[in-house]
Amino acid sequence: MNNTQTRWIWEQPICEEIFRQKYCLYGEQSAEEVFTGVASEIASAETTEEKRRHWEGVFYQELISGRLQPAGRILANARPGSPMKNYNNCFTIDIEDSLEGIYEALKDDATISKMGGGVGFDISKLRPIGAKLSNGGESSGVISFLRIFDQSAKTIMTGGQRRSAHIALLDISHPEIEEFITAKKGEQNKELTQFNISVKITDDFIKAVKEDADWNLVWKGRTFKTVKAKHLYDLLAKNAFIHNEPGIFNADTVERYNNGWWAFKMDRVNPCGELVMPAYSLCCLSSVNLASFVAKPFSADASFDFAAFERTCGIGIRFLDNVLDATDYPLERIKTFSRDWRRVGLGFTGLGDVFAMMGMKYGEEASLVLAEQIAKTLRDASYSASSDLAAEKGSFPAFDAEKYLQANFIKTLDPELREKIRTQGMRNVQLNTVAPTGTTSLSMGQNCSSGIEPIFALSFKRTIRTGRGDETRTEEVSDYAWKLWKSLNGKENEPMENIVVPEAFVTTLDINPYQSIDMQAVFQKYIDHSISKTLNLPLGTSFEEYKNLFMYAYEKGLKGFTTFNPEGSMKGILEYSGKKEEGVHRRVAPARPRDLPCEIHRVAGGKRKYVVIPGFLNGTLYEIFVLDDTDGKIGIDDDRKALVRKAAKGRYDLVFVNGSEETVLEDFTSAFNSPDASLARFISMALRHGTPLQFIISQLQKDTNFTDVERCIARVLKTYIRDGEEVITSDRECPECGELLSFRDGCVSCFSCGYSKCT
Template identity: 30%
Template sequence: MNADFVFEAPANPTTLDGIRKDVFLDRYSLKNEEGKPLEEYPEQMWKRVAWGISQQEKPALRKVWEEKFYKAMSGFKFVPAGRILSGAGTPYQVTYYNCYVIPSPKDSRGGIMENITMTVEIQARGGGVGVNLSSLRPRGSRVKKVNGTSSGPVNWAALYSTANHDVIQQGGSRRGALMIMINDWHPDVEEFITVKQDLTKIPGANLSVCVSDAFMDAVKTDADWNLVFPDNSYYKYDEEWDGDLDKWKEKDYPVIVHKTIKARDLWNLIGEAAWKSAEPGVVFIDRYNKLSNTWYFEKIIATNPCGEQGLGAWGVCNLGHLNLPAFINDGNVDYKLLAEHASIATRFLDNVVDANYYFYDENKKAQLNIRRTGLGTLGLADALIKMKLKYGSPESLEVIEKIYSTIRNAAYTTSALLAKEKGSFGGFKKDKYLKGVFIQKLPEEIRKLIANHGIRNAIILTQAPTGTISLLAGVSSGIEPVYEFSYKRNDRTGEHIVNHPLYDEWLKEHPSEKIPDYFVSASALTPEDHVKVQAMIQNLTDSSISKTVNAPNSHTLEDVKKLYQLAYELGCKGVTYFRDGSRTGVLSKVDEKPASAQGSGEARPIVTERPLRVDGATYRIPTPLGVAFITVNQDPQGNPFEVFITIGKAGSEVAALAEALGRMISTTLRFGNHKPPIERAREIMEQLRGIGGGRSVGFGPNKIRSLPDAVARAISLHFGFGSDKQDSVNGVSLQVGTSVAVLDPTPIPAAEPQFLQPMTKAGDICPSCGSSALVYEEGCAKCHVCGHSEC
């Protein structure tokens, strides 16, 4: 890396510590060829980014705007998206865009593979991709050229997932992000809705159903709903079918009704699937199109992976965020300062449109015709806490309305004045644009500015996930409530309880007082509170919102349906729902057998005592949770005897679970019953094999879906069960070492009970650091300990 791109730090730079420092150095600091950070302080990053983005101004204005952009970013008041922070002002040809939607694939093998190639190319450069697979013929349809039948879009979705989840790793820090959608009229929509109730299926993508207004009307009236698809034998099919059913019908081309169901049954199926597995999401696609400022020339077909941007084919969007707590002074919002920064941020993001490197000409053409930007916010929950307002309360909604009205008005005013200075977006048609539903709600003076000067950006606002950049800025994520105010963190000194900064500050100042109600976590709010906040902000946002509606485990199927209906009635464009505990796996029912009568006189099985010495081997196997060392031992007679599993840091949740799994397997092997030990080992292997979680590693026969799946592989390899006689997993030779386990005469002490502070809640296990801190918010998963993000 050329040292010319590294700016000097000021005399008193911002000093970051803990996770903020880790995120900055790992994700956003400029690196040399060896990956060593060249920027030690945020000021160096801000200077680089400000310089890079200001180069799109006229030469005489570059220094002026470089200074303004730098001041806006200083103190994290304005935080551009991560792609911009890491790439702007560098010599690299990288994308600054987070959001992409590609065209639906042509309904052929070649068309699908070309579409997957687009997905991989975009993800390899750091973009997240959305695709609608409604263009693919349903399962069982005839394929004339090969005299066979189609496997359907759900089966093809698995291939997209594999390409994304198992191949792409963006910047060495996260997997690619992918959204797959299907329309409510598609004959395979039921299969699509239920596929992820098996959490091993399509792990590399988010799924959402595109729901139409016609469908919602049918739900309301309990009407029938036809599942249809074009007649693929029609001579125009190969040439003209692109997934747009309305366009196909307008031309009076033939359509086949594959099935008729009750709309409510399909609606109930969506709710039940979301209740069980948190997917699919719901996108009200007609609302996207009817409310879009580009309604007269762009057909929105899908959203990006996190759902904050509904886009047409080849659509893109860049993102930036105003840090709301930075505008709170003495418990009040400084609306003037907020408006000033919204204005500067709008110009900044417009410059990004021209500064970006476009690796597909189609993206460039689409973006220059729209100049779509995504100005949003982060830290809403923290801002409300600073104002002593409970998230979701009527008082908070009043303030939220004023905050987002201020941002909207400043951004639209600036874009209209930019049009006077630089010209309007390519697709601007004054009469049509001013008829847009969202534009009609703008203050009259802004609409007059647009009528007189045009507008630079067709669409300006969004509310995107801010996983790692909110950690960098040290505030709450996006528009989400605080997930929990205390969490566990493991480091080299042990396990610690870490408090949210504002909560920690309050505890120190009020050690013996009752916690105020404005310290309310995501899980303590009602799902309706979540939706009301989302709807309020959606009303003031021209694009869409990435937000997770968190619900308690006790939330019922009927509650889910009511919640979705509420979101639709309040004007939301989509819903991402997460019920606590719904992603931990789906249990199979165990057939109950009558217990044996007591006192039957049968000999009771006993646990075989452990001899002084047992022999075995240790297998090193990569898993989704990190590398596992699995020791399989047998007794002197060669019988399977015990299993030890080591993974993660000592004292971590994953290490404890691994130890527990090993102990349970060992006890089962040593517990006498009618089956010989080798058969018990085979049964254990069969039960564990194929268990999947939210992610996997490896390919094909070498794929490891979970830690239990890895244990099954080790047992199978050790005893030569089935085909598992190879000595490699994931293309890497297994490190197998013989082990001699000697009896330790010291009894294992009982574990001491562990107590967590109130308000502490464990999340899922993070694949990067192994901590139980992976939570679902903003339609995304992120770790509060290490900053790992899946969006």
């Protein structure tokens, strides 16, 4: 898209339909009219007529080109004559621990909802259920009051268009935390449907989990109960695994990177989780469409235009800073706080499409390198533009140069940029985020991939509200980059089954969840707020694997962590094309790196002896090798650290590691016995495609001619069934010791304890 675009062209009917439904609210007949109104209204905050005319033209070009995508409330409401002057998506409030404080907060919440804003708050101040009241009674607890806010949100239609989104946070040490964690069970109880809920996790709590220590549930200095930290961790993980909530808010990580550390705590978040902030703050949001900056997509010469991206980022910061002056505020306290600190959130969308257009797989090393370049450019361009705005218009009123420069995040900036801030000041306290951008990415972005997410699917069905109550319909829609690739290659009308899809087109369920977290961690390093990202779990993810992901996200420095389990109790608004009510889920296995850590088991079964070597990808079983060592010629110990290295196609080396030294057993799989090798390959295929261990073991046990090798493999695999996973029992287990029985000639026997029985 060029710098002088004057006409907007819709790529798909659904993009136009959604745009008209959501944003053509004041008689506009085209996208151009909407963008003209938005540009004029936001430029009106400039100080002179000359500047207003100039920046109106600049803003319009960024909008009509699709490079800058304002958040929904700006697109919907920002017009010179609009009766709804709220241009901010979400707000935060406080709730004091008194009946008066609760109902004052309820009034504030209703006022914000009426103006079209979502609301976030921390309910940790509220006394737990059963705690004494000043009048001698007992508190009904935090959840009872949340239900009141939930009912209010269901009643009020924001701006006559939608119901308000909410999020509530509760500290992990609050005495009602167990009830809070399990309050929402998706379709099972349909509780708190207008709320997202998240738990505030601390470093001390994670330390207690790792040490299996006790954890006190405390309110105002009184310990109500003591539990094991692991109990809370498992309870939190289990409810999130099954019902997709609560999310995680890593409170200490958030506070470490608070640019206003000397004046307030960032102890709450907006409903989608991308902005961490104090009470009485707001979300002033826009995104830059990264797909607009890819030159020569899908070619060997594809490149990302960093200079143009940097320019748009600078314009985006000025645009958002103007929004703060052009908008109305629902509460005077929010107006005062927001203008004192001038918090904004410029982010991006289309990242997944960029990788496909550049020939990279989302999550692979090349994509992480490009991601870091994009993230750093966004950060540096934003901070530089805000400092220039400070020189022109003045710093945010609460700015204190010495204290600001002591903030941990500011210390990560390049020295030249820090010196610029010292000299010129800063217009905005914090600047960057990554919002989910669902509707704007679908409409303005021509269905580009949303925010930081990978491509959801090459084509999918989307559930759309018709505008008649809760009535919905579904419609097929194609990803922007996929549609562009088909157009460039003359495949527009080609049936999907006839198309060889380029490897770079990986989608949500193709991506290893650890790589997904790695991508978020790369951006979080450069994003001063948080990132809204939902990790879509691969089909077949076990509970034990899920708990590992929880801890991995914390250790990688994420400020928040939210997941969606497609096999859980809640449905999303997006569904893959071809998905049936009944049928088999297909999952693409994550790519195998060159080296995988492995464990070595020496196992005896009947008259034979085997070496069984399972390999692990990010702590999860990925493959298995089986060597017959009945003659004792394979000299592999079972207590040494080792790696399985893929040396070439069909060739694997076993690498023993001792400090910095390596000993290599080359092409160790050449020792495979052919039938055993085939069985190991099929088991490996099942493992890497996510088949739960219980089912693999069960299938091994079902063979009426249960062989020694099957028995040995099953015994090894059985040791990796984790807590939280159901163990499938079978009549093929020994009633004496529980080991697997061998079946031959109508008799069963156990080689471990000697049990036998013939029929």
